[in-house]
Amino acid sequence: MSVAATTARANVNLALVKYWGKRDPALNLPATGSISITLGGLSVETEVDFNGSGPDRFEIEGAEAVGDEARRLATFLDLVRREAGIQERARVSTRATVPRGIGLASSAATFAALALAATRAAGLTLPPPALSLLARRGSGSAARSVYGGFVEWHRGARQDGADSLAEPLAPPDHWDIRVVVAITDTAPKGVSSRVGMARAASSPLFPAWVEGAEADLAEARTSIRKRDLEALGLLAEHSALKMHAVGLGARPPLLYWRGATIECMHRVWALRQEGTQAFFSIDAGPQVKVLCAPEDAIRVMEALGTVPGVQRVLTCALGGGAELVR
Ligand code: DP6
Numbered sequence: 070m071s072v073a074a075t076t077a078r079a080n081v082n083l084a085l086v087k088y089w090g091k092r093d094p095a096l097n098l099p100a101t102g103s104i105s106i107t108l109g110g111l112s113v114e115t116e117v118d119f120n121g122s123g124p125d126r127f128e129i130e131g132a133e134a135v136g137d138e139a140r141r142l143a144t145f146l147d148l149v150r151r152e153a154g155i156q157e158r159a160r161v162s163t164r165a166t167v168p169r170g171i172g173l174a175s176s177a178a179t180f181a182a183l184a185l186a187a188t189r190a191a192g193l194t195l196p197p198p199a200l201s202l203l204a205r206r207g208s209g210s211a212a213r214s215v216y217g218g219f220v221e222w223h224r225g226a227r228q229d230g231a232d233s234l235a236e237p238l239a240p241p242d243h244w245d246i247r248v249v250v251a252i253t254d255t256a257p258k259g260v261s262s263r264v265g266m267a268r269a270a271s272s273p274l275f276p277a278w279v280e281g282a283e284a285d286l287a288e289a290r291t292s293i294r295k296r297d298l299e300a301l302g303l304l305a306e307h308s309a310l311k312m313h314a315v316g317l318g319a320r321p322p323l324l325y326w327r328g329a330t331i332e333c334m335h336r337v338w339a340l341r342q343e344g345t346q347a348f349f350s351i352d353a354g355p356q357v358k359v360l361c362a363p364e365d366a367i368r369v370m371e372a373l374g375t376v377p378g379v380q381r382v383l384t385c386a387l388g389g390g391a392e393l394v395r
Pocket residue numbers: 083084086087088089097103174176177207208209210211262263266351352353
């Protein structure tokens with residue numbers, strides 16, 4: 070039986086060891102594990118009400134979603150309906166504090182928030198591991214946004230995906246670090262992560278990417294446990310650059326960077342030369358995310374803010390997991 074309208078909120082996350090490639094696209098099962106940090110303040114809030122018949126209706130930032138976007142959300146709600154044993158169609162409305170479709174992983178926050186709001190609205194109370202499994206079906210990286218702080222999403226080995234879920238490695242207060250985000254281009258991204266990953270599998274570099282994952286994950290776990298910013302930052306840069314190298318080798322090729330993206334990378338390396346510990350990461354878009362200590366965040370913001378082509382700079386601390394709002 071469905072209950073009242075329910076609202077939940079979830080934060081985006083930044084992968085330090087990237088998810089890039091699927092062993093099962095239908096179930097969003099990743100080719101490798103990944104490790105992320107959940108970012109405070111960049112969130113998506115979603116209200117779900119299973120209130121009637123007709124098609125599901127989705128309102129995103131006040132505008133009705135149609136086409137592929139609506140289909141993807143409705144397919145996800147079908148999973149929730151099946152699990153809850155209900156038939157009712159839903160009304161879903163979503164608001165974000167993060168610009169959508171520009172490579173800031175808003176789909177992670179969207180599906181983590183939707184998994185929590187929709188299950189509660191359908192009368193189900195899922196524990197976080199089950200919520201992570203469900204969120205993964207909407208968008209792989211959403212499995213990680215169920216938790217706050219430092220999070221690992223396991224590749225898993227089972228074909229049904231029952232062991233491919235995220236788990237928290239450490240809470241946000243384990244280690245106070247900052248992520249400075251340089252927005253270089255606000256146009257919607259050209260190639261979605263979903264399409265990008267399918268293409269990346271054609272790259273001759275893809276097998277090497279998969280082979281290196283376990284070592285990268287082990288190194289990330291150790292540097293998080295030791296709060297070693299240099300080790301974690303160098304590894305995060307390595308993982309991001311390898312991910313983009315896989316795309317360059319694909320057919321057709323994938324290149325998410327703009328000129329300003331590359332200038333930001335050089336600026337980060339120059340900062341390190343000058344003695345500031347700053348390390349970049351880049352996802353399926355042109356924005357640059359820079360990991361640093363809290364006391365260096367202003368210096369990093371100033372340095373990136375003067376790179377030609379950078380439109381806006383913002384800073385995040387670590388944030389918590391998905392939560393009910395009301
Ligand atoms: C580059 O989770 O958005 O941000 O599972 O197809 O929805 P789908 O992809 P998505 O991919 C995120 C890719 C990434 C790296 C990462 O977050 O690990």
